[in-house]
Amino acid sequence: MSRSTGKRIAQGVAVVLAVAIAAGGVVAYSYRSDIRDHFVAASFDPSKRIEQIREEIQLSSSGNRVFLASQPTIGGKKEFNRWCAAVDHTEEGHVLGCFAERRIRLFEVTDKRLNGVAETTAAHELLHATWVRLSQDDRATLSRELIAEYDKLSASDEEFAQRMSVYESLSEPAFANELHSVLGTEVRDLPPELEEHYAQWFTDRSVIVNWYDGYHTVFTELKAEADRLAAELEALRVDIEERSANYDTAVEQFNADAADFKERNERYEFSGDKPLFDSIRGQLLDRQEGLEAVRREIQADSDRFNDLREQLMKLNDVSLELNDILDSTIPEPLSEVESA
Template sequence: MAKSVGKRIAQGVAVALTLAIAAGGVIAYSNRGAIQDHFLAAGFEPSDRIAQIQEEIKLNPTGERIFLASQPTIGGRDVFNRWCAGVDHTEEGHVLGCYADRRIRLFEVTDERLTGVVETTAAHELLHASWARMSQDDRATVSRQLIAEYDALAATDAEFKQRMSVYESLSKPAFANELHSVFGTEVRELSPELESHYAKWFTDRSVVVDWYDGYHGVFIELTAEAERLSTELEALRADIEQRSANYDIAVQQFNADAADFKLRNEQYEFSGNKPLFDSIRGQLLDRQEGLDAVRREIQADTDRFNDLRAQLVELNDVSLELNDVLDSTLAEPQERVDAT
C-alpha cells in the first residue's frame, strides 16, 4: 500500500508539473511580443543621438523597451527617404518620421529654432509602435476614447481640426492610430482614461508636449506676427491712399488760388491796398506750409509702410526657410565642384 500511495503521489506531482509547464507555455505565448522586445532591446546599441532622445522624452521601462526594440535610427534626407520610401506624403504635412517594418526612423533636424521636433517625432513614432503591439480589443476600446476626445476638441479648436485634416483620407482604424500618436505628443489636457493609457509608456507625458509646444510655437508666433503686420499694412495703405487723394485735391486748389493771386497782382488789383495783398499772401504761405507738412507726414508713413512690408517679406522668408528645413523630400544640397 505504501508503494501504491507513493506512486499515486508521484503521479500527482507529475500532473502538477505538467500543468505548471503548460500554464507557463500559455503565459510565454501570450507575452511572446514582450519577450521578443526584451531581447531586441537588449541587443540594440543606440547611437549617442538616439540615447539622448530616449532620455529626453521621459519613457518608463516599458516605453524604453519598445523604443529600443524598434531599433530607432536617425538620418538626413537621402537615407531617411530610403528608409521611409513607402510612407504616404501628404500635401499639407511634412514626413519627419515613420514606423515601418517594426522600426522607428527619424529625420534629423538640427536647426536650433526647431529644437524639439525630433524629440516629438520620436515619441509620436513610439506610440505607433505601441499601437502595433496592442490587442484588437484594446485598440477598439482606446479608439472609442480617442474619437470621443477628438470630436470634443475639434468642435472648439479649429486649428487642431485643420491639423488633423491631413489624415482625412485614412480609414477609421488608421485615423485612430494617428490620433493615438498626435494626442499623446501634442495635446496637453486629456481625459483621465487617456492619461492613464499613455502612462503605460511615459513617466511624464507633459515633457513631450513641451517639446511640441516649443517648436510649434515658432510657427504660431510667425503666423501671428505676419497677420498683425498684414492688418497694420492694410489699414496704413488705406489711410495713405485717402490722405494722398485729399492732398492732391488740396494742392490743385492751392495752385489755382496761387495762380489767381498772381494774376490779380499782375493786374495791379492790390495797388494801394497792401494790407489785403499781405493778408492773401500770408494765407497762401500758411496753406503752402500746411501742405508741405502733410506731404512730409504722408512720406513718413509711406516709408513706414515700406519698412513694415519688408518685415513681412522677411517673416515669409523665415517661414519658407523653416518649412524647407522640415521638408524631408527636398534634395540634399550639392557641393560645388570647382573647375580645374
C-alpha cells in the first residue's frame, strides 16, 4: 500500500516538474524580446555623444534597455544618408532620425540655436523602437487612444494638424506609429492612460517636451516676427502709396497755381494791389512749406519701409540657414551639359 502511494507521489512530482519546466519555457518565450534587449544593450558601447543624449532624455530602466539595444549612432549627412537610405526624404519637413533594422540612427545638429534637436529625435526614434516591441493587441488598444487624442488636438490646434499632415499618406497603423512618437515627444499634456504608457520609457517626459519646445520656439518666433514685419510693411506700403498719390496731386495743383500767380504778376495784375500780391504769395509759400513737410514725412516712412524690408530679408536668411542646417539630404550632383 505504501509502495503504491509512494509511486503516486513520485508521479505527481514528475508532473509538477514538467509543468514548471513548461511554464518556464512560456515565460522565457514571452520575455524573449526583453532578454535579447538585455544582452544586446549590455554589449553595446555608445559613443560619448550618444551617452550624453541618453543622460539628457532621462530614460527609465526599460527605456534605457531598449535605447541601448537599438544601438543608437549619430553622424553627419554622409553617414546618416547611408544609414537611412530607405527613408523617404521627399516628404515635407526634415528627416532627422530613423529607426531601421532595429537600430536608431540620428542626424547630428551642432548649431547652438537648435539645441535639443538630437535629444528630441532620439526620444522620437526610441518610441518607434518600443512600438515594434508591443504585442498586436497592445498596439491596437494604444492606437485607439492615440487616434482619439489626435482627433481632439487637430480639431483645436491648427499647427498640430499641419505638423501631422506630413504623414497623411501613411496607412492607419503606420500613422498611429508616427503619432505615438510625436505625441510622446512634442505634446506636453496628455490623458492619464497615455502618460502612464510613456512613463514606462521616460522618468520625466516633460524634459523631452522642453527640448522640443526649445528649438521649435526658434522657428515659431522667427515666423511670428516675419509675419509681424510683413503685415507692418504691407500697411506702410499702402499708406505711403496713398499719401504719395495725394502729394503728387497737391504738387501738381501747387505748380499750376504758382505758374498762374507768376503769369498774373508778369501781366502787372497786382501793380495797384500789393496786399493781394502778398496774400497770394504768402499762401503759396505756406503751401510749399507744407508740401515739403509732407515730402520729408513720406521719405522718412520710405526709409523706414526699406529698413523693415531689410529686417525681413535678414529673418528670411536666418530661416533659410536654420532649415539648411536641418537638411540631412545630400544634394544631387549637377548633370553634365551635353555638348552640341
